[in-house]
Amino acid sequence: MAVIFLYCDYQAEKEQSVVNMIGSLVRQAALRAQRIPSEIKKAFEESKKGGDGLQLPEMVKLFIKVIGSIELVYLCVDAVDEVLPENRLEFFRALRQIIQESPNIRLFLTGRLHIRPELDRNLTKTAYAIQIVVDQGDITKYLSKKMDDDHDQYPGLMTDDLRKFIVETILGKASEM
Numbered sequence: 001m002a003v004i005f006l007y008c009d010y011q012a013e014k015e016q017s018v019v020n021m022i023g024s025l026v027r028q029a030a031l032r033a034q035r036i037p038s039e040i041k042k043a044f045e046e047s048k049k050g051g052d053g054l055q056l057p058e059m060v061k062l063f064i065k066v067i068g069s070i071e072l073v074y075l076c077v078d079a080v081d082e083v084l085p086e087n088r089l090e091f092f093r094a095l096r097q098i099i100q101e102s103p104n105i106r107l108f109l110t111g112r113l114h115i116r117p118e119l120d121r122n123l124t125k126t127a128y129a130i131q132i133v134v135d136q137g138d139i140t141k142y143l144s145k146k147m148d149d150d151h152d153q154y155p156g157l158m159t160d161d162l163r164k165f166i167v168e169t170i171l172g173k174a175s176e177m
Contacts, residue, residue: 002032002067005076008083016083018090022059029066029073037065060094064101073105080119081111092122099124134174143167 005028006021014020030036040062043054054062067073075098083091099107109119113131143166151158 001072001074002029002070003074003076004028004032005078008077008079008081010082010084013084016087018087018094019054019056019059021083021091022056022063022094023054025075026059026063026066029063029070033066033069035069037069039065056090056094060097064098067102067105071104073102074108075105076108076110078110080109081115088118089122092119096123136171136174139171139174140167143170 004025006024008016008021010016026040030040043058043062077095095107099105107123111119147158147163147166
């Protein structure tokens with residue numbers, strides 16, 4: 001069994017190309033496979049010799065090939081809503097191909113609610129969705145602890161009004177997710 005993952009971050013534009021993301025999965029799967037198929041070694045050696053490197057279709061095929069030797073693969077993609085909008089469709093299509101051609105893979109995605117219709121359109125409508133609700137009490141406790149720690153280190157910098165403003169603003173943003 002293998003657990004492989006991607007953490008998506010909109011600020012990591014270069015790393016967030018679909019080829020790089022699938023390439024990261026290939027690397028992780030290869031490290032967990034019992035053996036690395038010779039096609040993988042050959043493809044990477046060829047790409048190093050020159051040219052534009054591996055393209056997405058080849059990278060997806062390599063990933064499918066590598067995970068074929070693993071009994072069960074859990075693929076976790078965290079913050080899928082942060083995949084750059086211009087890359088999302090291509091990324092979802094790559095994931096769909098991987099799911100269709102790899103019966104041994106289980107996909108787990110996290111993201112904000114606004115991404116759900118896009119996932120339904122491009123991946124599958126049969127997936128389970130679990131909505132996680134923000135616990136505002138937990139956030140308030142966490143923020144209070146952090147602000148208390150800062151107050152202990154830098155007394156006098158935080159007023160009650162500023163403290164209240166910070167908590168209300170962050171709670172408001174958290175409830176939008």
